[in-house]
Every structure is written in structure tokens, then in C-alpha cells.
Amino acid sequence: MELEKFLAHNKRRMDERIFSVLPESHSDTDIDQFYRIMREYPTRKGKGVRGNLCLLSCGMFGAEPDLSLDTAAAIELFESWVLIHDDIEDGSDIRRGDVTLHLKYGIPLAINAGDSLHNRMWQILLRNRQTLGLDLTVRIGDEFLHMISQTTEGQHIELSWTENCRFDLSEGDYYSMCTRKTSWYTCISPLRLGAMIAGVDSRILDSMIEIGTNMGLAFQVQDDILNLVGDEKKYGKEILGDLREGKRTLALIHALKNSGKETRRQIETVMKKQRMDKTEEDIRLVLKAMKENGSIGYAREKAAWFARAAKERFDRVFADVPESDDKQRVKEIIDFVVSREK
Amino acid sequence: MELEKFLAHNKRRMDERIFSVLPESHSDTDIDQFYRIMREYPTRKGKGVRGNLCLLSCGMFGAEPDLSLDTAAAIELFESWVLIHDDIEDGSDIRRGDVTLHLKYGIPLAINAGDSLHNRMWQILLRNRQTLGLDLTVRIGDEFLHMISQTTEGQHIELSWTENCRFDLSEGDYYSMCTRKTSWYTCISPLRLGAMIAGVDSRILDSMIEIGTNMGLAFQVQDDILNLVGDEKKYGKEILGDLREGKRTLALIHALKNSGKETRRQIETVMKKQRMDKTEEDIRLVLKAMKENGSIGYAREKAAWFARAAKERFDRVFADVPESDDKQRVKEIIDFVVSREK
Numbered sequence: 088m089e090l091e092k093f094l095a096h097n098k099r100r101m102d103e104r105i106f107s108v109l110p111e112s113h114s115d116t117d118i119d120q121f122y123r124i125m126r127e128y129p130t131r132k133g134k135g136v137r138g139n140l141c142l143l144s145c146g147m148f149g150a151e152p153d154l155s156l157d158t159a160a161a162i163e164l165f166e167s168w169v170l171i172h173d174d175i176e177d178g179s180d181i182r183r184g185d186v187t188l189h190l191k192y193g194i195p196l197a198i199n200a201g202d203s204l205h206n207r208m209w210q211i212l213l214r215n216r217q218t219l220g221l222d223l224t225v226r227i228g229d230e231f232l233h234m235i236s237q238t239t240e241g242q243h244i245e246l247s248w249t250e251n252c253r254f255d256l257s258e259g260d261y262y263s264m265c266t267r268k269t270s271w272y273t274c275i276s277p278l279r280l281g282a283m284i285a286g287v288d289s290r291i292l293d294s295m296i297e298i299g300t301n302m303g304l305a306f307q308v309q310d311d312i313l314n315l316v317g318d319e320k321k322y323g324k325e326i327l328g329d330l331r332e333g334k335r336t337l338a339l340i341h342a343l344k345n346s347g348k349e350t351r352r353q354i355e356t357v358m359k360k361q362r363m364d365k366t367e368e369d370i371r372l373v374l375k376a377m378k379e380n381g382s383i384g385y386a387r388e389k390a391a392w393f394a395r396a397a398k399e400r401f402d403r404v405f406a407d408v409p410e411s412d413d414k415q416r417v418k419e420i421i422d423f424v425v426s427r428e429k
Numbered sequence: 430m431e432l433e434k435f436l437a438h439n440k441r442r443m444d445e446r447i448f449s450v451l452p453e454s455h456s457d458t459d460i461d462q463f464y465r466i467m468r469e470y471p472t473r474k475g476k477g478v479r480g481n482l483c484l485l486s487c488g489m490f491g492a493e494p495d496l497s498l499d500t501a502a503a504i505e506l507f508e509s510w511v512l513i514h515d516d517i518e519d520g521s522d523i524r525r526g527d528v529t530l531h532l533k534y535g536i537p538l539a540i541n542a543g544d545s546l547h548n549r550m551w552q553i554l555l556r557n558r559q560t561l562g563l564d565l566t567v568r569i570g571d572e573f574l575h576m577i578s579q580t581t582e583g584q585h586i587e588l589s590w591t592e593n594c595r596f597d598l599s600e601g602d603y604y605s606m607c608t609r610k611t612s613w614y615t616c617i618s619p620l621r622l623g624a625m626i627a628g629v630d631s632r633i634l635d636s637m638i639e640i641g642t643n644m645g646l647a648f649q650v651q652d653d654i655l656n657l658v659g660d661e662k663k664y665g666k667e668i669l670g671d672l673r674e675g676k677r678t679l680a681l682i683h684a685l686k687n688s689g690k691e692t693r694r695q696i697e698t699v700m701k702k703q704r705m706d707k708t709e710e711d712i713r714l715v716l717k718a719m720k721e722n723g724s725i726g727y728a729r730e731k732a733a734w735f736a737r738a739a740k741e742r743f744d745r746v747f748a749d750v751p752e753s754d755d756k757q758r759v760k761e762i763i764d765f766v767v768s769r770e771k
Contacts, residue, residue: 121585172544176537195518195588198540202514203581205547210574213567221563225555232552239545243463246537 090419098135104160105129108207124200128167131183137277138163144281146413155284158227161211162277168204171197177332178362184323234276241268249333252359256340270303294404298397305393306424311336312386321429330370331362341382350376394425432761440477446502447471450549466542470509473525479619480505486623488755497626500569503553504619510546513539519674520704526665576618583610591675594701598682612645636746640739647735648766653678654728663771672712673704683724692718736767
């Protein structure tokens with residue numbers, strides 16, 4: 088609980104930075120609507136885990152965390168624009184407890200608002216030069232380039248699995264996709280960016296990759312689980328949305344692998360259907376196969392395993408980094424990633 | 430003809446820079462497809478007017494044009510990602526002589542590919558530091574921020590006119606929307622960026638706004654005309670696409686204003702229909718009203734007027750800039766903007 092308060096406190100501070108680049112109103116009604124749409128996802132409740140990781144990493148390596156506040160805000164703003172586009176790509180209905188932007192305003196305006204937020208993200212990043220100087224500002228930009236390159240690559244892989252009706256997927260394929268889609272922007276880059284601003288050397292930055300990969304995988308697998316068995320009110324997204332959208336999750340891959348030939352065929356038939364053609368019975372069939380094969384329990388074990396692996400590596404690699412509240416909180420976040428209900 | 434060869438030559442040189450940040454292939458078949466999709470619009474034939482304007486502006490102010498080659502390439506890459514998203518937003522079928530990206534690969538993969546190209550655009554822009562130094566690199570970034578902010582704002586206005594069934598639009602509304610949607614990224618920023626790299630003062634940069642606004646309006650109005658009466662093979666987009674997509678163009682606004690009450694009502698009824706519900710007869714009705722009111726001729730006159738205004742201002746403001754091939758070519762491009770058939 089204490090951690091969640093801490094996260095929420097920093098989230099508000101990051102939001103201030105975000106809203107400083109998002110105009111509130113305009114005398115022209117069309118432009119005014121545009122500004123309102125742009126502010127919508129950033130206004131909705133989010134946890135701010137990613138930006139917080141950046142702030143904590145900066146503090147843990149001995150720098151004033153606020154030096155990384157704009158960068159942390161840019162990470163959060165990245166999530167906003169990427170979620171707008173993701174929600175269209177996945178055909179999602181609910182985001183952060185409200186209907187998705189494209190359902191509210193149509194796909195055209197939503198795509199365009201996402202692009203504009205992408206642009207505002209760079210506005211915050213270039214503003215960094217006022218406090219961090221030109222060289223560090225551009226190196227932070229480089230990290231964002233790499234992070235976005237990984238995220239879009241991961242997103243393409245996941246979308247193409249659904250598009251191309253792929254079922255011949257291994258756990259390894261899944262982790263490799265999630266590392267790109269989730270780990271980089273959720274954990275690796277936030278940790279690296281904070282540390283970079285604190286001026287650590289490249290050896291430490293490199294070590295963040297393995298820690299952040301494991302942590303990100305724990306985060307994604309937990310997210311998959313919440314999507315199956317979570318409380319929609321807390322979770323803020325549609326429960327069972329992944330199944331309806333045809334996503335290849337760890338539990339699905341596990342159920343496919345461990346089901347008999349007939350059940351496997353039935354699951355594949357359901358998962359090949361378009362969202363609107365899937366019946367409640369279809370969804371129940373897949374869920375039943377997951378339950379019979381212990382696929383959700385298996386996913387829980389894996390999430391816990393990845394979180395443990397992240398923490399062990401963290402303790403080992405950063406044994407020499409002085410203990411501090413910030414250092415302690417990064418570890419608490421690793422636990423939170425798998426204990427969270429939202 | 431000589432000008433078109435010149436444009437095409439530089440286009441090839443900008444393309445080289447673009448393709449240096451777009452990987453050709455990957456051993457993973459999914460990622461390989463992703464790379465192929467990303468290369469698709471940049472590979473298709475374009476004129477490269479925008480990037481060329483940047484190169485010429487740089488040369489005209491006495492600097493080596495190649496100093497602006499990466500920036501010019503980034504302008505062209507901007508167009509590619511923006512067109513991918515535009516084509517989805519407008520529901521367009523044809524782009525640069527081939528089917529649009531989302532018709533070929535589906536909306537989800539196309540949105541994501543556009544986002545990834547947006548990212549690669551920043552990769553080129555940050556690479557500028559190797560030749561231009563950090564300070565100029567970041568100031569070029571600032572210009573892109575402003576340019577994209579204008580473009581997305583203009584795009585929102587145009588989309589919301591269709592979405593909200595707006596017909597009470599004046600010529601002034603149209604020009605104000607086009608200045609944002611077209612003039613900034615087509616003329617103002619390309620001219621400013623080239624001049625900025627050549628090291629001109631802010632007074633000259635400011636003067637580019639009026640010149641580029643007029644030039645961009647000439648460009649957009651000519652584009653509207655080609656959309657109505659052009660040769661599809663040369664134009665590379667669907668003829669009459671604007672009417673089918675419900676766009677408010679100058680000729681439409683003119684026809685609405687000058688038609689009798691009954692015709693006006695008929696036009697509005699047609700324009701309110703969804704693309705797929707519009708019949709050939711619907712389209713003929715609107716075209717007929719445009720022809721009867723001389724709306725296309727009116728648009729031609731306006732395009733010529735804006736081009737003349739741009740050239741007069743250009744001659745006046747840059748009277749002291751030594752005559753050169755590059756300076757001459759900028760003026761030729763102003764003529765080309767309204768004489769072009771594609």
C-alpha cells in the first residue's frame with residue numbers, strides 16, 4: 088500500500104510535466120476537440136510504474152531523481168500514444184476503466200491523436216536540454232529510438248501471429264515476442280534511462296537488459312493472467328479481452344501444447360474466428376481447456392519465476408550500490424509486478 | 430523536364446539516406462515481413478518536392494546542400510509515415526500508384542508500420558549530430574516538432590469536418606486548415622530547415638512562413654484539382670477519391686456557395702453518405718454542380734494566384750540573396766506546383 092501511494096505521488100508529478108505540453112483549450116472548436124482528445128488517455132488513471140522505475144533508478148545511483156522527471160514523463164506519454172494505437176490494432180473496447188479512444192471518437196481521429204502525442208513525447212525529450220545539456224539529451228533520445236524500435240517490432244510479431252493464424256508457437260517464441268513488446272519499454276529502458284541520467288557507466292546500463300527482460304516478462308505474464316481471471320473494475324481492461332482478440336498468451340500456448348488432438352483443434356477453430364464471431368461458448372471452451380491443463384497456474388509459476396530471477400540478478404549485479412529507499416523500492420516494484428491486481 | 434530530372438536525382442540520394450535506417454531483411458520471418466512493410470511506401474515513386482526544397486534552400490543561402498541531405502531525407506520519411514496513417518484515416522484505396530498499405534496488410538499492421546517509420550525519422554534527425562553538431566541538431570528537431578504539431582492539427586480539423594457533417598465552411602476556413610495540414614510540411618518547414626542549416630538569421634526564417642503558406646496553398650488547391658480531373662496513372666491516387674471520402678475542398682465549398690438551395694441540399698446529402706453508400710450517380714451530381722458553377726476553374730485561378738503571391742514575396746524578400754541555380758530552382762518549383770499533373 089505504501090508503495091502504491093509512492094507510485095501515485097510520482098505519477099501526479101509526471102502528469103504535471105505531461106500536461107505542460109498538452110494545451111487545455113483553443114478558441115477554434117475543432118482544435119479544442121483535438122486538444123481534448125489528446126488529453127484523454129493521459130488523464131485516465133494509470134499506475135505510472137514505468138516512469139517511477141526511471142525516477143527510482145536515477146535516485147538509486149545517487150542522482151537527484153527529479154533530474155529524470157521529464158524523461159519519466161516522456162516514458163508515460165509514450166505509453167499513452169502507444170496504447171491508443173494498440174487499442175485500435177487489437178480491437179480493444181476498454182482502457183483504463185473507460186471505453187477506448189477509437190470507440191469514442193472513431194479510428195481516424197484516434198490514430199491522429201496518437202501521432203500527435205508521439206510528437207509531444209519528443210517535445211518533452213528535447214526540453215531535457217535545459218536541465219541535462221545537449222549531449223545527454225540526445226543520448227536519451229537514442230535510448231527512446233531503440234526502445235520504440237523494439238516495441239513496434241514486438242507488436243508486429245504479436246499482430247502477425249493472429250493475422251496469420253499461427254499456432255505452432257513455443258514458449259520461447261512467446262518470451263522473445265514479449266521481451267520486445269513489453270520488457271523494453273516497461274522495464275529495461277526506464278531503468279537504463281534513470282541510470283544514464285545519474286551518469287553510470289555502460290557496463291551497468293548493459294546489466295539492466297537481463298534484469299529488465301525478466302522483470303518485463305513477469306509483468307506481461309501477470310497481465311495475461313489478470314486478463315483471464317482479474318477483476319475488471321480494478322484491471323481497467325476487458326476481462327477475457329485477449330481471448331476475444333485472438334492473442335497468443337502463455338496460458339494459451341500451454342493449453343494448446345497439453346490438450347488432446349480434438350480439444351486442440353477446437354481451440355484453434357475458436358481462436359481463428361474474428362472477434363465478433365466468437366460466442367460465449369467458444370470463450371468458455373478455451374477457458375475450460377486452460378483450467379483442465381493447469382495453464383493459468385503454470386503461468387502464475389512462470390511469472391513468479393521471472394520476478395525471482397529479476398530480483399536475484401538485481402541483488403547480485405548491484406550488490407555494491409549503497410542501500411537506499413530508492414533501491415529498496417525497485418525491488419518492491421519487482422514484487423508488485425506479480426502481486427498486482429491491476 | 431530538366432527540373433523533374435533534378436528532383437528525381439535528389440530523390441534517389443535522399444532515398445539512400447532513408448534506406449540506411451530501414452533494414453532490408455531479418456532471419457525471423459515475422460520481423461522480415463515487418464521490415465518489408467516499412468520499406469513499402471518509401472520504395473514507391475514520389476516526387477520528393479519537399480526534401481528538394483530543403484536542399485535548395487540550403488544551397489541558395491550559400492551552404493553545401495548536402496549538409497541538409499539527412500534532414501531532407503527525414504522530411505521525405507515524415508511524408509511516408511504520415512501518408513500510411515492518412516490513407517487509413519481517409520479510407521483511401523490507392524497511393525503512389527499501388528493499393529494503400531492498410532488494404533494490402535490490414536489496418537493493424539499498417540498503423541504499427543507507420544509508428545515505426547515515425548521513429549526511424551527521428552533516428553535520421555538525431556544522426557544529424559555527426560555532421561551538424563548537437564545544437565543545430567536539436568534546433569532542427571524543434572522545427573520538426575512544430576511542423577508535426579501543425580500537420581496533425583490540420584488533419585484533425587479536416588477529419589472532423591467530415592465526421593461532424595460540416596458544410597458551413599468559408600474559403601477562409603479552408604485555407605486556414607490547409608495551411609496547417611499542407612503548407613507547413615510541404616513548404617514552410619522544408620524551406621526553413623534548409624536555411625537554418627545554412628545559418629541564416631531568424632528574420633529570414635520568419636519570412637519563409639508567408640512564402641511557404643502561399644506556396645503550400647497553391648500545392649493543395651492544385652492537388653484538389655488533380656483529384657477531380659487528373660489522369661489517375663500520372664496522379665498515383667484515386668481520381669475523385671476526395672469526393673468519395675467526403676473531403677471539403679475549395680471546389681466543393683465554391684459549388685455549395687454558388688448552387689441553388691435544392692442543388693445545395695442534394696450535394697450535402699451525397700457528401701454526408703459513407704464512402705461505400707455513394708453511387709456513381711451521386712458523384713456525377715456533385716461534379717455537375719462544380720462544373721455548372723465554374724468551381725474547378727475558380728480553384729485553378731486560386732492556385733495560380735497563390736503561386737504568384739508566393740513568387741512575388743520570394744523575389745521581394747530575397748532580392749539581396751545572390752542569384753544561383755538553387756535560387757532559380759526554388760522559383761521553378763513554385764511554378765511546378767501548379768503546372769504539375771502528378
